[in-house]
Amino acid sequence: MRKSQIGQTLIIVLLLLVAITLIGSLAIRSSVLSLKVSTLSQAQQLLLQNSDAALFKVEDPDQLLKNMALNGMFGYIKGEDNVGKELVFCFKSGNANFFSLANASLISWNGSTIQNDGLGNTGFCKMESGFFTSGRGVVITQIAVKAMDAKDSVAFQHMQKGTDPESSKKDPAQMYTIYATSIFPTLSSSTLSDSDLKTAVNKCFNSRFNSIPTEKQSELDVDIAAQNGKINDPTTSAGDKAASEETKAKLELAKVTVSACLSNLGVPAHTQVANYALTQTLSKPTP
Template sequence: MINKQRGATLIVVLFLLLAIIVLGTLAVRQSLVSLNIATNSQAQQLLLQNSDAAFFNVEREDNIIQALSSSGMFGYISGATDKEKEMVFCYRGAEPNFFDINRASLIYWKSGEAAPTNNEFGVDGYCNADESSTNFFTSGRKAVMTQVAMKFTSISENDPFFGAQFGTDDKTVKFDSTKPVKVFAVSVMPTLTNASTTDINNCFRNHMSEATIPEGTSVALNAISRKTVTECLADLNVPYTSHVTEYVIVQDFV
């Protein structure tokens, strides 16, 4: 009887140990899930804040004055021959100047080409995901970077009076025509992905925020060059947020 009791005790203890191991494993897994949720929530918040900061700088009065000049982010591409060109630059939050024409790039689709042209104005404007390139991140933590792009579109709106000033006739008063412009802000966290910096940089440099193919240009529907920046990042499973805001530039007299 004594031997049988000792054997039963051993079996009970083994079952208890197994139960503790199972419960411990479940607790660890639950903790990891909670940590991942918290990390994702924090990452999304950081990405959103960086995109909002970019738009806040676009709308600042002193930046708008500079942006409308001939060397500004709007003025440089406001010509009739510059429609559908994207002015691109990396938002460097730690630096005093929001936009510098010497550190901006142009990307657009030339008629007859199979992919967008990205180096006509240099490539210094595109963000670089390499951690050693600290000036491309919005802060010293090297966590988030935001690439900004803007373009004037030549596609006519459904409303023929879109953007027109109420109660005015631009032909009579000699106003400049209103100019709708789109501003894109794409924020990424390179440290939260297994994608290489080369692949991330390729998305920034070789893809437009809104690909517009010229009439008469034939490009396969499944061509990689057709993909936008965000579609390229999504294929790499890179955490990102993308926001676009439309503005209308109008001439006014007070």
């Protein structure tokens, strides 16, 4: 009888140990999950704050006149030769004059491919020391400025009711869109090695548009369909099929925006878009 009681006690103790282990594991799992949620929430706040800080620099009244000049970021990108292009700057820590063409790069279309050698490559952000927005070295922010094509503007847009350009003595407003993309690379969920991730992130920044016009999207879709036709054509030689596959892959990549590219890598990112109307002054249009 005593042996039987000893055996029952052992079973009860083992059950208690299993229950305590399960409760402890659940508590640890819950704590880790809460920590991850808290960390991601703080990261999102930090990304938003850095994007805001970069846009505040754009709106700085002390810099506005210089930026409106022909060699300033607004004056340069609104030229007829630069319509549809994106002027890119990296918002670096301690750089008080980063909105300078000497620190800028230009993304443009060359047919159906992306060209990024305009003005050099100094404007593109990189996952390297010196390209972070602060001394903490955790967030990188890249700015892209794009002018609206005149043919896409709305008649009398941003004109005061009852006036016209002659009576108001104001030039027609020029619309600009500015993209502020911030990333938190240390929280990336990518399975790539550090060096491969760095290369991939740099490519997202220097080889992608922030926004692709609808007509360009349609053009890319037509070109992709043409390549699919060659690939599926039984009379196409193996060499030509391989060439068509390569061309198709490049066309597909051209449709990927900066934010989509970063998202595909699993890099926490936040893109803030601001629209501005430029006449003699800079203002944000009411949504």
